[in-house]
Amino acid sequence: MAPLAVPLLLAGTGIAVAGQIQAGRAAEAQGRTEQNLAEFNAKVQEQEAKALRQRAGFAQQRHVRKGARIKSALTAQLGFAGGLGSPVAGDLAAEQAAELDLENLLIGFEGETAARRAESQAELDRFGGRIAKRRGKNLKTASLFQAGSTLLTGFGGAFAENG
Numbered sequence: 237m238a239p240l241a242v243p244l245l246l247a248g249t250g251i252a253v254a255g256q257i258q259a260g261r262a263a264e265a266q267g268r269t270e271q272n273l274a275e276f277n278a279k280v281q282e283q284e285a286k287a288l289r290q291r292a293g294f295a296q297q298r299h300v301r302k303g304a305r306i307k308s309a310l311t312a313q314l315g316f317a318g319g320l321g322s323p324v325a326g327d328l329a330a331e332q333a334a335e336l337d338l339e340n341l342l343i344g345f346e347g348e349t350a351a352r353r354a355e356s357q358a359e360l361d362r363f364g365g366r367i368a369k370r371r372g373k374n375l376k377t378a379s380l381f382q383a384g385s386t387l388l389t390g391f392g393g394a395f396a397e398n399g
């Protein structure tokens with residue numbers, strides 16, 4: 237066997253081991269980075285949920301004011317026509333009030349539904365981040381086993397050649 241074969245084999249083994257360990261460290265760092273990004277996205281989604289609820293609340297308040305104007309206009313029109321005392325006028329006013337209340341509830345429901353969707357996305361983001369972090373740790377562990385295997389194979393080959 238050539239006199240440089242064993243040192244070159246050991247040097248190659250060392251380089252391969254270092255590369256595998258570095259790859260594991262990089263995978264772990266990438267997993268942490270992905271988890272941090274997922275946590276950031278989750279916080280953005282939570283802020284979005286809060287904003288959606290506030291927006292729905294403001295829309296409901298606006299709708300209540302609009303409803304009051306509509307009811308006043310209806311009362312004025314009925315009064316102008318001389319029909320305030322009629323049972324039909326009462327039915328019209330009650331139907332209009334019920335419709336306005338239903339629309340207001342719908343605004344709140346849609347806002348809450350959108351907010352919960354954003355909160356669900358936040359939870360999914362966090363879960364994905366935890367998975368990414370775990371995957372990075374697992375890849376690091378696997379790279380350490382590969383490095384150990386490469387080290388044993390390289391040393392075994394060097395000593396078998398040196399015999």
